Amino acid sequence: MTEGTSPLLQISPSILSADFANLERELDRIGNADWAHVDVMDAHFVPNLTLGLPVVEALQKVSPIPLDCHLMIEDPDRWAPSYAEAGAGSVTFHVEAAQDPVRLARALRSAGARAAMALKPGTPFAPYEDLLPELDMVLVMTVEPGFGGQSFMADQMPKVTQVREAVRRHGGEVWIQVDGGVSASTIEQCAEAGADVFVAGSAVYGADDAAAAVDRLRELARSHTH
Numbered sequence: 001m002t003e004g005t006s007p008l009l010q011i012s013p014s015i016l017s018a019d020f021a022n023l024e025r026e027l028d029r030i031g032n033a034d035w036a037h038v039d040v041m042d043a044h045f046v047p048n049l050t051l052g053l054p055v056v057e058a059l060q061k062v063s064p065i066p067l068d069c070h071l072m073i074e075d076p077d078r079w080a081p082s083y084a085e086a087g088a089g090s091v092t093f094h095v096e097a098a099q100d101p102v103r104l105a106r107a108l109r110s111a112g113a114r115a116a117m118a119l120k121p122g123t124p125f126a127p128y129e130d131l132l133p134e135l136d137m138v139l140v141m142t143v144e145p146g147f148g149g150q151s152f153m154a155d156q157m158p159k160v161t162q163v164r165e166a167v168r169r170h171g172g173e174v175w176i177q178v179d180g181g182v183s184a185s186t187i188e189q190c191a192e193a194g195a196d197v198f199v200a201g202s203a204v205y206g207a208d209d210a211a212a213a214v215d216r217l218r219e220l221a222r223s224h225t226h
């Protein structure tokens with residue numbers, strides 16, 4: 001593939017694996033990434049509790065790159081638009097928790113964010129294909145949401161391909177994100193399956209040189225994208 005026609009591949013390091021006592025410095029370590037992935041967990045939708053709106057508002061003020069907020073929370077219809085209003089570039093809700101995903105996606109877009117829908121490993125894509133025109137990204141989870149550092153679920157790759165084919169059929173520009181266990185040894189199969197936005201927590205923040213890890217992941221993804 002020649003330069004210029006190659007698809008946009010983006011890396012979104014998850015700060016879940018960063019040092020929570022030094023988040024500004026941790027964001028600066030990944031200034032060469034496309035997004036900073038922020039995992040919001042409410043101890044109800046997932047069995048873990050991380051951070052919420054006040055912290056996202058603070059991060060928004062100091063982050064060198066746009067925030068990619070992944071909301072693993074109950075009742076996103078009620079809470080998600082505030083993250084868009086806080087200035088997050090992208091806001092992802094879980095469709096399993098949403099009451100009215102179309103209305104929610106429209107609210108996110110009208111608040112100025114990209115609207116994204118996430119699917120847990122056990123959630124099929126087909127029932128939600130009709131939502132594609134309302135969405136800017138679909139997140140295919142490659143672990144059960146809740147914790148960083150889990151093993152990559154290769155059995156989610158057919159779902160990534162299914163979303164990619166649906167996006168081609170529908171036209172438009174919907175990005176496909178993978179999240180969970182993405183590393184130098186698993187990113188190639190994600191790219192081959194059709195993903196174009198790659199979340200990596202432990203693979204980036206576990207490295208001595210986080211920025212180098214971001215570049216390496218981007219290179220590996222690029223060489224396996226068709």
Ligand code: DX5
Pocket residue numbers: 014016017037039070143144145146147148149150179180181182199200201202203
């Ligand atoms: C899991 C989170 C992920 C997690 C990824 O629920 O959504 O973003 O931080 O961490 P790794 O890359 O370590 O699997």
Ligand code: ZN
Pocket residue numbers: 014037038039070179199
């Ligand atoms: Zn995430």
